[in-house]
Amino acid sequence: LDPTYFKGLLRQIKCYIALGNLTAASRALEELKSRDTERTTSYATENTNITRLRELETNADKDMVKNDYRKVVYIMDRALELAPACVQYKVKRAECLALLGRYSEAQQSANDILRNSSLNAGALYVKGLCLFFQDHLDKARQHFLQVLRVDPDHTKARTAVKEVKELESMKTRGNSAFTSGRNDEALKLYRDALKICPQNKLTNAKLHGNIAAVLVKQKNFNDAVKSCTKAIELDGGYVRAYVRRVTCYQELDMHEEAVKQHTEKTTTEE
Secondary structure: OOHHHHHHHHHHHHHHHHHOOHHHHHHHHHHHHHHOOOOHHHHHHHHHHHHHHHHHHHHHHHHHHOOOHHHHHHHHHHHHHHOOOOHHHHHHHHHHHHHOOOHHHHHHHHHHHHHHOOOOHHHHHHHHHHHHHOOOHHHHHHHHHHHHHHOOOOHHHHHHHHHHHHHHHHHHHHHHHHHOOOHHHHHHHHHHHHOOOOOOHHHHHHHHHHHHHHHHHOOOHHHHHHHHHHHHHHOOOOHHHHHHHHHHHHHOOOHHHHHHHHHHHHHHHO
């Protein structure tokens, strides 16, 4: 066997591993084994790394199904130690950061990918996801549509576009019903909108706030307090929910609680 050819094929395997192309790496490794059955120790590390990366990919997929995004980030960090140029791993890591609410990190990771590949569908989707979870629905929809122009078969982007459209439609119809005094209709629309994407905390916080506004209009202050509390649990910086809850406590003659909540609101504003 030509030693130069052996080294060249081994370098090729290393490159495939660095890129996360395990199929090509395995194929090249099998070819190398068939050509040289004596120097097995020379490619033992590559063989181990391929096996390890396959295990990490399998574990990441399982944890993704279980919505254990923190663990997936950890696994992708380990995978990127072995395959530092793998875009697929970087995208999955960035997506999980977005799902964990770590938007700045997710956007930075997506931007790093897009600097080298401006039309990477996965990175564009992550940017859209960050916008979506930060209640920038119109900008999010534009990003998801861009993903579909790049990759028409991107299932997650197609689902996201549908969710954005449904949320925008239900919010608009709910607002119209509320303004027109059709309070029961408005409540149903806002509550149905909450079912569209439970993970979207900021948008859902505003929906709970809208529900509270309808309930206040109906003089149902007890339930309005509950809706305000749900809104605050989803978005601790949602000042309007604090204000509305204070108003409800005052209407219920719960003045001590109103003072306490007013203090919380003031702290939040600071």
